[in-house]
Amino acid sequence: MKSFSNTTLTLLVLMGVFVMLAAGFLLDLWGRPVSRPEIPLVDPAFISTDTVRTSYAELVAKKDTDALSDFDCYTCHEKGKPPTLRFDDKQNLIIPSEHSDIVMKHGSHNRNNLCFNCHNENNLELLQPRDGRELKFADSTKLCGSCHGPNYRDWEAGAHGRTSGYWDRSKGEITRKDCVSCHNPHSPKFPGRKPAPPPHPLRPLDKPKLATEGEH
């Protein structure tokens, strides 16, 4: 066939190829990356710098009168009349229903189940370390330090507990937290919490294991 010169043939073949490519791209048959699954934005609670609890000093600073009313012992108790403590037959403190929010778990084996190890029985609005000092609620850190010496020393040096603000003291303030900003004084062990979501792999199909829960 003389009429099909080499040039025409090449052009025809090329045309076919490009028409197919064009159709492929227009119909999105291949080429464009597979669309990635949505990743929900992380809950802002996970990036909040709030501590686990709010200490008395912070409540005072925030003027949270509702929460502060818990510290007005003498709206219920009678002045000059130390409350009596009751124990069950296993020497567990019986927590009165008015204080049902308190879980006594400070130290194991009932070694520290006496309210007046820390509270002053004659003035319930004061704290009472064993060395005879009388401390206000806002000074609770010193009370903790009277037993937990090494941790108190570390805390004073900045090695225990949260530090925020400025590491360079010439540029700004460093913010320290009280013991009770993180630890519940009645059950100081740091509570478990929900972890923030784990990383999402780039290609989820490669890792079906992620769907299975709770590997132990």
Add this chain to the structure above:
Amino acid sequence: MSHDPSHNENIPALDANGLSRRSFLRTSAAFTTGLAAIAAGLAPLRNLKDFTSMEQFVQKYYKELTPADMEKVIKRIENEVEKQYGIRPHVRDLKPMDGVEFAYFLNLSRCIGCRKCVHACVAENNQSRNPEIQYIRVLKMENGSFDMEKAVHDYDPALVPEKGHFYMPVQCQQCHNPPCVKVCPVHATWQETDGITVIDYDWCIGCRYCEAACPYWARRFNFAKPSIPKERINTDMSYLGNRPRKQGVMEKCHFCIQRTRAGRYPACVEVCPAGTRKFGNILDPNSEVSYILKNKRVFIQLKEELGTSPRFFYYFDV
């Protein structure tokens, strides 16, 4: 074309160049269709949006920029960010301070594995949300072992910490002897005098050698165009730190350079609910990091045997 075609019906008449009318039309039709097909075939190029601007293309190497050059560069970045995200950032180029060398201490006895540091870091440093880029990886380890091969990083129980495990967050260790810096063919990453290994995102060519060289898996690559929702952009940016990256460049932890060089603590330190993370100037004998190094059981630099000598230390209480 003026040639008489009639003397043989079967053989098309030829002009002086040997081209008949029919074959000319056929060829040109094929050619036009071919061109159109090429144009359609190259259609995906239309989706390319992020062309490097001429200003960025001719920009000099970071260390050669004069303060006046830097001012221009910062203006350009601010304009680009505003164009892309509709929010005007505040970009700075903070220099290392004299007499400051940063060190980071992480208390393995305290970490509860809650991953708040991971997400605070993402928020602070404008990391891509999809695909996800995170500088910190929290490894769940078996108690009594240090076998990183058995570490789990995608744990997701109802509550952490889990019994029988401890948690070890790993991020850039800011080595004294960084292997990633050695392998970079274009010097786009280097160690600054305050100990932070930084990346110039405008100089990086995306070869990923540094990712391969890092023994801590601390470097992340932008395989796709980063996506950050506008309302989660952190506008306090720095050139070597958290300004938005492009597709095809490396990034990694830089100790929140935009905060730490202004005297503040990194975001991961401020968010940790357990007070696990400690940061400061190791050259200052009164800093908390100096106290920890002197008084605590600082037991490892991770993969110490490699001789990288990290500025990131793990320690235990007691």
